[in-house]
Amino acid sequence: MIEDRALDRVWLAGVRSQFPALAQTMNGHPLAYLDNAATTQKPEAVIAAVSDYYRSANANVNRGVHTLGQAATVAYEASRATVGRWIGAAAPEEIVFTKGCTEAVNLVAATWGRRNLGKGDVVLLSHAEHHANIVPWQMAADATGAQVQPVAVDEDGLLDLEDLRRHLIEGSVRLLGLKHVCNALGTVQPVAEAVRLAHEHDALVLLDCAQALAHLAMDVHEIGTDFCTMSAHKAYGPMGIGALYGRFELLDALPPYQGGGDMIRSVRFEKSTYADLPNRLEPGTPHVAGAVGFAKALDWLGGIGVEEADKHERRLATLATAGLGEIPGVRIVGKSKVKVGIVSFVADWAHPHDLGTVLDQHGVAVRVGHHCCMPLMERLAVPATVRASFACYNNEGDVDALLAGVAAAHRIFG
Numbered sequence: 407m408i409e410d411r412a413l414d415r416v417w418l419a420g421v422r423s424q425f426p427a428l429a430q431t432m433n434g435h436p437l438a439y440l441d442n443a444a445t446t447q448k449p450e451a452v453i454a455a456v457s458d459y460y461r462s463a464n465a466n467v468n469r470g471v472h473t474l475g476q477a478a479t480v481a482y483e484a485s486r487a488t489v490g491r492w493i494g495a496a497a498p499e500e501i502v503f504t505k506g507c508t509e510a511v512n513l514v515a516a517t518w519g520r521r522n523l524g525k526g527d528v529v530l531l532s533h534a535e536h537h538a539n540i541v542p543w544q545m546a547a548d549a550t551g552a553q554v555q556p557v558a559v560d561e562d563g564l565l566d567l568e569d570l571r572r573h574l575i576e577g578s579v580r581l582l583g584l585k586h587v588c589n590a591l592g593t594v595q596p597v598a599e600a601v602r603l604a605h606e607h608d609a610l611v612l613l614d615c616a617q618a619l620a621h622l623a624m625d626v627h628e629i630g631t632d633f634c635t636m637s638a639h640k641a642y643g644p645m646g647i648g649a650l651y652g653r654f655e656l657l658d659a660l661p662p663y664q665g666g667g668d669m670i671r672s673v674r675f676e677k678s679t680y681a682d683l684p685n686r687l688e689p690g691t692p693h694v695a696g697a698v699g700f701a702k703a704l705d706w707l708g709g710i711g712v713e714e715a716d717k718h719e720r721r722l723a724t725l726a727t728a729g730l731g732e733i734p735g736v737r738i739v740g741k742s743k744v745k746v747g748i749v750s751f752v753a754d755w756a757h758p759h760d761l762g763t764v765l766d767q768h769g770v771a772v773r774v775g776h777h778c779c780m781p782l783m784e785r786l787a788v789p790a791t792v793r794a795s796f797a798c799y800n801n802e803g804d805v806d807a808l809l810a811g812v813a814a815a816h817r818i819f820g
């Protein structure tokens with residue numbers, strides 16, 4: 407056991423030292439960055455990959471006959487292949503680069519949704535969904551006459567499989583939208599079981615994997631999902647790049663999302679025709695440096711070990727949960743047995759925003775608010791929570807800083 411912990415410390419020191427942003431002080435304290443569910447910091451390897459791309463490989467893709475343009479295209483396509491391999495896609499063409507999860511959901515809702523939904527059809531979404539997996543479906547429903555219906559979750563945000571079954575039996579459900587991991591509470595959803603139930607009733611499934619990517623080894627075939635959405639910046643990659651995975655035959659049947667260069671086969675004023683996948687769904691100049699950085703981030707995470715990282719983050723979250731439990735008036739929100747390293751809490755003596763401000767003064771960066779999950783907050787009867795979310799580089803010092811900050815807030819407000 408002691409030997410294990412010593413190894414953990416060596417592993418952690420090696421990981422942490424690769425993140426330059428963590429070496430700074432904030433408001434006179436060492437930065438304790440615990441807002442990783444919003445976005446993670448970036449390792450040197452990713453920063454270097456993006457900067458090297460601009461220093462030596464920058465050119466537009468898919469167009470140039472010149473060598474640099476071809477090299478940029480090769481780098482872009484190699485990045486697509488890396489993302490595909492990471493989630494077990496059958497072919498790189500099943501990966502469409504987007505700005506992130508939000509754009510990926512919008513793409514499916516605006517293309518598959520508008521083409522396939524009609525009056526009386528139902529899109530089911532868990533009551534815990536992020537706004538990014540609610541609002542695009544409401545827009546598609548408004549345009550098609552379909553309905554969006556919530557599936558119940560318990561007080562830990564865990565999907566109620568019986569309620570899902572009931573909805574699937576009752577309605578003409580065309581698609582289930584579900585996040586793999588709850589960004590507000592950390593709850594891991596029973597996704598394979600939900601997919602199996604949905605498929606039994608001929609409904610497709612879109613998994614929002616924004617929070618799963620950095621914490622869980624994922625295999626889209628094992629889970630059986632039809633679509634899955636990702637954001638690189640939540641998994642040590644750059645902002646402004648993410649991806650949509652879709653089963654080839656589903657993506658191949660989608661109409662274009664947006665029109666422009668690169669997504670066409672031919673353009674005439676009478677009529678244009680469209681390129682094959684994935685170009686058909688990627689109009690205009692893509693974020694090549696972002697894609698390169700995304701792939702580097704996944705390679706980097708694979709190198710340190712996603713399961714190792716998750717185990718470490720859960721251990722820190724358990725320590726934080728235990729410590730917070732000793733501070734009077736603090737209540738943990740979301741106590742599911744299966745969670746990633748996210749701890750959400752409220753205090754009966756202060757509003758989360760006031761707590762967040764005191765923590766910031768102690769150098770502790772947490773997220774406060776509804777976490778883009780207003781329906782979930784309403785279900786849990788809390789206006790907001792304080793959320794500490796752990797990444798592979800956090801250490802026990804970060805947990806101590808969080809607990810000291812909350813204790814200081816208690817002395818002020820309690």
Ligand SMILES: Cc1ncc(COP(=O)(O)O)c(C=O)c1O
Nearest residue numbers: 506507508536538585589616637
């Ligand atoms: C569960 C979940 N879905 C979707 C998103 C949206 O991701 P992005 O803002 O990168 O598009 C987030 C971001 O917080 C999230 O946590």
